[in-house]
Amino acid sequence: MPNGSYNPILHVDFSSINDYLEDNETNSSMGEHNSLGCVQILIPQQLFLALGLISLVENILVVMAIIKNRNLHSPMYYFICCLAVSDMLVSVSNVVETIFMLLHDNGLLVVHSEMLQQLDDIIDVMICSSVLSSLSFLCTIAADRYITIFYALRYHNIMTTQRATAIIVVVWLASITSSILFIVYHKDNAVIVCLVTFFCITLVFNAVLYLHMFLLAHVHSRRIVAFNKNRRQSTSMKGAITLTILLGVFIVCWGPFFLHLILILTCPTSPFCNCYFRNFNLFLILIICNSLIDPLIYAYRSQELRKTLQEFILCSWCFGV
Known part of the structure; x- marks a missing residue:
């Protein structure tokens, strides 16, 4: 993931260990000017490793908290758990690759070369699976919140545990299968088109749902009040706000990466685009930050999950002492 050299013909090779080892440079946190006048922000490997480890621990805690607390055994938290697993894929791939590079450098x-290529392919599949599954589960969680708000009385009939399980299985199978195909055919520009298209469809789908939720929230609130379900409505809208924050963070963190893919298609030889390409490591850092921020949002916005995490951490600390 943290490459020491820039690959100007990068397609969907999210990480390129071979390029890194063939032309390794010493990374630093300072910007660097090249012959074209571009500013390249170089990221130290230690920062990749530190952020990856923190993100990995956070997401593991979220998954364990959801598994431990029976009150969190519902479709919405199952989807959040899967989103945390998606973030873990990014963290694990980043930690493994960074440790690999540090060991090689020392x-x-x-x-x-064959081992490098195999490891590179595995990491690429993991990261690509994370991209696709994260996008899919964001859509799934948004749809779940939409049903909770506008079909509150029928929610448990619509979103059953069996259906939630089926959705999770389908998403993971589709994400892993697509990722393998994307990596196998990574030299084809059609792969980039598919990724960018899926990203745009996801954003439009979520934006439409959120807009509808907020525009009709007042009308639906009156209906809920008639059935004395005020608290349910408050919880549902809190969930919608949480998901809006999650989507906003996702766009900020993943947007530069997808812009990178778009520029590869539209202006691969442009000096301006090449300057943008040279900061690919910065885009990778933002992706890792997304997997680090998501658990913080869960803990902050969900009182039940926050309470479980606090109890879990406290018990673990006491046991360690």
């Missing part, structure tokens, strides 16, 4: 590990 002469503690000698590898062959």
Whole structure:
């Protein structure tokens, strides 16, 4: 993931260990000017490793808290748990690759080109699966909140545990299968088109749902009041706000990466686009930050999850002492 050299013909190879090892440079947090006058922000490997480890621990805590607390055993939290697993894929791939590079740089590990390629492909599949599954589960969670708000009385009949399980299985199978195909055919521009199209469809789908939820919230609130379900409505709208924050963070963190893909299609040889390409490591840092921020949003917005996490951390600390 943290490459020491820039690959100007990067397609969907999210990480390129071979390029890194062939032309390794010393990364620093300072900007660097090249012959074209572009500013390249170089990221130290230690920062990749630190953020990856923090993100991994956070998401593991979220998954364990949802598993432990029976009050969180509902379709919405099942989807949130899967989103946390998606974030873990990014963290694991980042940690593994960074450790691999640090060991190689210090002469503690000698590898062959075939092994490098295999590891590179596995990491690429993991990251691509994370992209697709994260987008899919954001849509799924948004749809779940939409049903909760506008079909509150029929929610448990519509979103059953069996249906939620089926959705989760389909999303993961589709994400993993698509990721493998994307990596196999990564040299085809059609892969980039598919990724960008899926990203745009996801944003439009979520934007439409959120807009409808907020525009009709007042009308639906009156209906809920008639059935004395004020608290349910408040909880549902709180969930919608949480998902809006999650989507906003996702756009900020993943947007530069997808813009990178779009520019590869539209202006691969333009000097301006090449300057943008040179900061690919910065875009990777933003992706890792997304997987780090998501658990913080869950803990802050969900009182039940926050309480469970606090109890879990406190018990773990006491046990350690």
